Amino acid sequence: MNIEQARFNMIEQQIRPWEVLDQDVLNLLAIVKRENFVPAAYRNIAFADLEIPLPGGERMLSPKVEARVLQELAIHKGETVLEIGAGSGYMAALLAHRGRSVTTVEISPELADFAKQNLAANGVTNVEVITGDGALGWDQGAPYDVICVSGGLPVMPQEFLEQLKIGGRIAAFVGAAPIMKAQIITRVDEKQFRVSDVFETLVAPLKNAVHPSQFKF
Secondary structure, rough: OOHHHHHHHHHHHHHHHHOOOOOHHHHHHHHHHHHHHOHHHHHHHHHOOOOOHHHHOOOOOOOHHHHHHHHHHHHOOEEEEEEEEOOOOHHHHHHHHHOOEEEEOOOOOHHHHHHHHHHHOOOOEEEEEEOOOOEOOOOOOOOEEEEEEEEEEEEHHHHHHOEEEEEEEEEEEEEEOOOOEEEEEHHHHHHOOEEEEEEEEEEOEEOOOOOOOOOOO
């Protein structure tokens, strides 16, 4: 396989048509080598338009979803980022190239180790991988400029909102099957938040994610 041709095709045929037009984001996708973050058995489909299996039954988000989220978050160089769901470390690497530092929280010790190894091997030094349950965010280090939730949330917990700086943004996949909404939530002030629906998708929920109350009155 011609890796550079496959990478070019991924960017031009999958990602750009999905309204990812920020040239800095497109350039970053050429710099951060996606194939170095997928399990070796799946390296030949690293650039395919699908979710790649990870250890423990988890999956990487598809390239176009990762790229669109990265674009919509519009991270600046001095910003601190929290990611929930490290996975392979690839999204954390993308976030780290745009922000000042990234804290990524992964509930699976196996995946946390996988992410640490991948980040170290690719020279990404401004990411801290923490093994823990981020279903309610991660208040150590809060408030953050940016929170990126790399898994589904049936509902948005209040804790995430409280861990965001004024002017900060959350990217999250909110709702349940068959259709979830990729949202950017911006903290306007102490009490107000602006919600933008960016696209519809379907991703697996975070482990221990908060679910809507089932009580009926």
